[in-house]
Amino acid sequence: MSNLLFSDIETVSAMMKNKELSPVELLKETMDRIKKYEPELNAFITVMEEEAAGEARRAEADIQQGNNKGPLHGIPIAVKDILQTNGVRTTGGSKIFENWFPDEDAVSVQKLRQAGAVIIGKANLHEFAMGATTENPHFGNAKNPWDLKKIPGGSSGGSAVATAAGMAFGALGTDTAGSIRLPAAICGTVGFKPTYDLVSREGSFPFSWSLDHVGPMTRTVNDAAHMLNVLSSTDSSEKLDKSWLNKPMDNLKGITLGFHEKYMYAGIEPEVKRVIEKAFQQLEKLGAKIIPIELPLIDEALDALRKIAQSEVITYHEPLLEKYEAIYGNDLKYRFQFGSDISAKDYINAQRTRKLFIQKTLRQMADIDALIGPTNVQEPFNIGTMVPEQAISNMFTLGKTPLANILGFPALSVASGFTENSLPVGLQIIGKPHEDMKVLQIGSCYERSEGWVEKLKENKNYINPRHDAEKIEK
Numbered sequence: 377m378s379n380l381l382f383s384d385i386e387t388v389s390a391m392m393k394n395k396e397l398s399p400v401e402l403l404k405e406t407m408d409r410i411k412k413y414e415p416e417l418n419a420f421i422t423v424m425e426e427e428a429a430g431e432a433r434r435a436e437a438d439i440q441q442g443n444n445k446g447p448l449h450g451i452p453i454a455v456k457d458i459l460q461t462n463g464v465r466t467t468g469g470s471k472i473f474e475n476w477f478p479d480e481d482a483v484s485v486q487k488l489r490q491a492g493a494v495i496i497g498k499a500n501l502h503e504f505a506m507g508a509t510t511e512n513p514h515f516g517n518a519k520n521p522w523d524l525k526k527i528p529g530g531s532s533g534g535s536a537v538a539t540a541a542g543m544a545f546g547a548l549g550t551d552t553a554g555s556i557r558l559p560a561a562i563c564g565t566v567g568f569k570p571t572y573d574l575v576s577r578e579g580s581f582p583f584s585w586s587l588d589h590v591g592p593m594t595r596t597v598n599d600a601a602h603m604l605n606v607l608s609s610t611d612s613s614e615k616l617d618k619s620w621l622n623k624p625m626d627n628l629k630g631i632t633l634g635f636h637e638k639y640m641y642a643g644i645e646p647e648v649k650r651v652i653e654k655a656f657q658q659l660e661k662l663g664a665k666i667i668p669i670e671l672p673l674i675d676e677a678l679d680a681l682r683k684i685a686q687s688e689v690i691t692y693h694e695p696l697l698e699k700y701e702a703i704y705g706n707d708l709k710y711r712f713q714f715g716s717d718i719s720a721k722d723y724i725n726a727q728r729t730r731k732l733f734i735q736k737t738l739r740q741m742a743d744i745d746a747l748i749g750p751t752n753v754q755e756p757f758n759i760g761t762m763v764p765e766q767a768i769s770n771m772f773t774l775g776k777t778p779l780a781n782i783l784g785f786p787a788l789s790v791a792s793g794f795t796e797n798s799l800p801v802g803l804q805i806i807g808k809p810h811e812d813m814k815v816l817q818i819g820s821c822y823e824r825s826e827g828w829v830e831k832l833k834e835n836k837n838y839i840n841p842r843h844d845a846e847k848i849e850k
Contacts, residue, residue, distance in 0.1 A: 379833060380397075380402075381543075385451055385594070385596075385599040386447055386598065386599075386602070389447045389448070389451065392450050395439070399439065399449075400433060403452055406544070407496070410497070417524075417541055417543075418517060418537075419454075419500055419534040419543060420498060420538065421467055421515045422497055424464055424495060427464060428495060428497075431495065432494050436450065438492065445491055446491055446492065448491040449491065449493070450492060450494060452496045453495060453544060453545060453547060454495075454538045455485055456499045456501055456505075456535050457469060457499055457500065458550055459485055459550070460478040460579040461481055461485055461495065461498065462480050463477055463478075464478075464498065465477050467514075468501075469514065469515060470514060472704075474514070482580055483576035484548055484575060484576060484590045484607050485548070487607050488548070490606075497544075499537075500512060501531050501534055501535075502531035502533065502555075503704070503705045504583065504708065505530075505552065505583050506689065506708050506711055507530050507707055507708075507767055508529060508530045508554070508555070508770035509530045509759070510527065510530035510533025510559065511527065511759055511760070517760075518537050519537065519838070520562065520799075521835060521838040522798060522800060522837050523798075525758050525759060526755075526757065526758060527562070527757060528559050529558040529561065529756060530558070532550060532560075535548065535549045539563070540563040540835075541835075542832070542833065546593060546595075546599055546603055548592065549591060550577075550580055550589065551567075551569040551588070551590075552583045552587045552588050553587065553681065554751075554771050554775055556591050556593055557751050557789035558752060558771065558775045558777050560802060561801065562752055562756045562774075562800060564791045564800030564832060564835075565593060566593065566597055566600050566789065566791070566819075567591070567789045568604065569589045569786065570591050570607075571784065571811075571812055572589060572785075574812065575591060575607045584689055586684060590607070592607065595829055597788065597816050600816060601813065601816045604813075625817050625818070628659060628822075629662075631665070631745050632665045632744045633659065634667055634669030634740070635666055635667070635749060636670065640750060640776055642753075643754070644753040648754065649750075651794065651801040654792075655803045656748070658825060659748070662822065664818075669741075669747065672736045673732060673736055674779070676729050676733070677779075678772070679729075680725075680726035680730050681726075683718050683722055683723060684723065684727065684782075687718040687726075690716055706764040707768070710764045711768055733782065734784070745807070745814060745818065746811075746815055747806040748803065748805055750776055751777060751803065751804040753776060754774050754775075755797060755799045777789075777804070785807060785808060785809055786812040787804060787806045787807070788806075788815050788816060788819045789804050790802065790805070791823070792828065793828060794831070803822065805818055
């Protein structure tokens with residue numbers, strides 16, 4: 377059964393629809409795995425075993441009666457603990473809210489429940505989603521499943537870890553400068569940031585309301601597409617071309633991909649570059665054409681992102697700081713100092729720069745289908761080695777994810793191989809607004825040609841030797 381926990385959502389959904397597997401059985405296996413490996417990985421702040429059991433029983437009854445709600449019906453899904461869950465504590469990764477029990481779900485959680493998903497727990501995160509490491513001083517650090525000494529990325533680190541380790545078939549994450557895609561890349565999974573506003577942010581603690589996104593984290597691109605199909609808002613979902621789910625691309629002939637080398641390769645480690653260049657070769661082998669592209673104003677735009685994010689986050693947290701300042705983690709306090717120094721004029725000019733950059737980028741992308749590059753440009757560093765003054769720049773030094781946030785364009789990270797240290801690297805694909813499904817289609821074609829997803833079930837780096845001993849004794 378353990379291998380089944382690494383299957384894709386479609387496969388398991390079909391088994392339940394055909395009554396070869398029940399949601400109750402699947403949840404039991406999932407919970408057993410969580411109990412076994414959660415102590416090492418710390419992927420969750422709250423495990424919702426009792427609540428999930430009730431949802432699994434309801435899903436089983438529905439399916440038995442022929443009322444199948446779709447691919448997510450009965451599927452165990454984790455939720456980043458920055459999104460509200462009715463009657464289940466939602467901490468935001470902070471001690472301030474450690475005993476807060478919301479009386480309603482976030483809209484994205486509502487949509488998962490309506491699709492029949494079984495919510496299994498609240499995933500660990502960087503405090504208030506304000507960091508790239510998921511080193512949490514209040515609820516403990518999430519661990520990278522490929523090397524327990526390493527960070528898993530953040531801020532949606534717990535969501536990535538749970539998915540990578542077979543403790544969930546998918547998870548919800550949030551992404552302000554890369555918080556879905558960076559941990560997905562570093563943990564060897566899939567992370568997708570939709571077009572801005574395609575998925576509702578209502579019911580999520582805000583970091584930066586003009587940059588925040590909610591999106592799926594899964595093991596396969598196809599699974600991410602199924603989750604996006606459920607999560608997208610009614611009005612926006614009409615713009616999504618979903619036909620490819622039944623007829624995926626066999627090759628990338630006719631697809632043109634743009635590569636801005638100066639930005640994408642700045643600060644890249646040789647081993648990561650080797651993996652990415654091999655991925656580029658595979659894209660070309662599949663028929664894609666890769667051409668150089670310029671991105672005018674990119675440096676100014678990324679500086680604008682910093683100013684927008686830090687000024688918006690201090691606006692939300694200022695009332696809380698008056699009462700709870702001593703409870704916040706040290707890296708957050710440093711961020712707040714930075715945000716407090718940004719003037720209204722600086723903020724307005726940053727938004728103007730952003731608008732101009734979007735216009736210029738759309739012109740540059742007129743004749744291409746998507747931008748490509750690495751998701752992470754460095755291997756993850758060891759937990760506990762980053763000082764607060766440097767932590768604010770982690771998202772910019774570890775990866776190339778902030779670009780898609782300042783643009784608001786759809787962006788995918790898909791596994792593309794491993795360094796010599798057996799640490800994952802992600803390939804990033806950034807599309808044009810509302811071409812989310814095209815981005816996923818390109819990523820799915822690449823993913824199926826390589827098969828890196830199979831490495832997740834082969835990974836034994838987080839398995840404590842005592843588990844093998846217990847198994848032998850039994």
